[in-house]
Amino acid sequence: DVQLVESGGGLVKPGGSLRLSCAASGFTFSTYTMNWVRQAPGKGLEWVSSISSSSSSIYYADSVKGRFTISRDNAKNSLYLQMNSLRAEDTALYFCAREDVLTAGDGYRADAFDIWGQGTMVTVST
Amino acid sequence: DIQMTQSPSSLSASVGDRVTISCRASQMISSYLNWYQHKPGKAPKLLIYAASSLQSGVPSRFSGSGSGTDFTLAISGLQPEDFATYYCQESYSSFTFGGGTKVEI
Numbered sequence: 001d002v003q004l005v006e007s008g009g010g011l012v013k014p015g016g017s018l019r020l021s022c023a024a025s026g027f028t029f030s031t032y033t034m035n036w037v038r039q040a041p042g043k044g045l046e047w048v049s050s051i052s053s054s055s056s057s058i059y060y061a062d063s064v065k066g067r068f069t070i071s072r073d074n075a076k077n078s079l080y081l082q083m084n085s086l087r088a089e090d091t092a093l094y095f096c097a098r099e100d101v102l103t104a105g106d107g108y109r110a111d112a113f114d115i116w117g118q119g120t121m122v123t124v125s126t
Numbered sequence: 127d128i129q130m131t132q133s134p135s136s137l138s139a140s141v142g143d144r145v146t147i148s149c150r151a152s153q154m155i156s157s158y159l160n161w162y163q164h165k166p167g168k169a170p171k172l173l174i175y176a177a178s179s180l181q182s183g184v185p186s187r188f189s190g191s192g193s194g195t196d197f198t199l200a201i202s203g204l205q206p207e208d209f210a211t212y213y214c215q216e217s218y219s220s221f222t223f224g225g226g227t228k229v230e231i
Contacts, residue, residue, distance in 0.1 A: 004169075035221070037170075045162075045170065045213055047221040059220070095170065104157075104179040111217040112160045114181065116169035 002026035002115055004096050009120030016086050020120055022079040022096030027115075030074035033057075033099040035113060036081050038092035038122075046092075049081065050099065064090075086124045093119040128152050128216050132224035139229060143204045147227045149197040149214035158218035161190055161199045164226075165210045173212075174199065204229075 008020040022034070036048040049060045049070040058070055069082040079096050097113035104110065129152035139145050149159065157177040164170040172181045174190035177197055187202045201208055209231055214224040 037223075044211075044226040045164070045215075045223040047215075047223065050221075061220070097170075102175045102179065102181075104176040108157060108176050108179075110158055110160070110176040111221075112172055112175040112181075113162075113170075113215075113221075114172050114175075116171070118167070118169045 004098065004115055004117035006094060006096055006117045006120035009094065009122045011123045011125065012086055013126055014087060014124055016124070017082070017084045018086065018122060020081040020083065020094055020096075020122070022081075022117060024077045024079065024098075027098070029072075029077040033111075034072060034079045035097045035099055036070060036079075037095045037097055037113070037116075038090075039095070039119075040089070040092040043092075048094070051079070083122070086122075088124050091122060091124045093121050095119045128155065128219050128222050130214055130216055130222050130224040132212075132214055132227050134227060135225060136228040136230060138231065139204050140231070141204055141206060144200065144202045145204055145229060146201075147199045147212055147214075147229075149192075149199070149224050151195045151197075151216055151218075154194050155216045155218035157193045158216055159190070159192065159197045160215045160217055161188075162213045162215065163208075163210045164213060170213070175217075201229075 035050045051070045067085045098115040100114045159177045161174040162170045178190045
């Protein structure tokens with residue numbers, strides 16, 4: 001089965017750090033761009049960061065730029081998110097998601113997040 | 127940055143109803159629009175990509191339409207398992223999501 005399993009969430013004080021992991025199985029992890037998406041309590045989905053298959057292209061949302069670092073280890077089929085200088089507003093359920101380029105019937109090609117994990121909760125509080 | 131606005135933010139419906147959810151982009155995004163379904167405690171699920179293409183395994187009662195800035199997700203014959211929150215997402219720029227539409231009984 002194609003699967004993504006997040007881990008590493010927990011309770012951390014403001015200003016603290018946490019490292020999230022995402023273990024992939026059932027597909028060739030090294031060929032896909034991967035993403036982190038979060039959902040704050042009672043809020044919608046927010047894209048956080050993406051990393052290309054070879055780690056050559058990395059992008060961040062403005063809200064986390066300079067504080068979060070995305071990385072991957074293709075030999076371990078794993079995706080990571082190092083979160084530093086955490087703030088209360090970073091409290092959220094964090095999902096990892098696989099990005100694929102899908103082809104529509106008319107040949108139109110578009111990116112979409114086709115596989116998601118169930119998420120790991122990060123709570124930033126005193 | 128592209129802003130994605132969904133409406134309504136919530137709606138009440140009954141099993142068997144046809145429901146439509148709108149999504150508007152703040153600038154032209156061609157057909158770079160995806161729709162997801164999300165239930166509490168579950169992984170979000172891709173329903174529609176490229177505005178109108180049904181993801182493999184998704185029931186045909188789900189359909190998407192639109193291009194440019196205005197898009198619609200339709201569910202024909204609402205089933206009990208369809209009560210969830212639905213999100214649009216642009217894949218033209220930085221994968222911005224809409225605010226979500228909660229479909230309730």
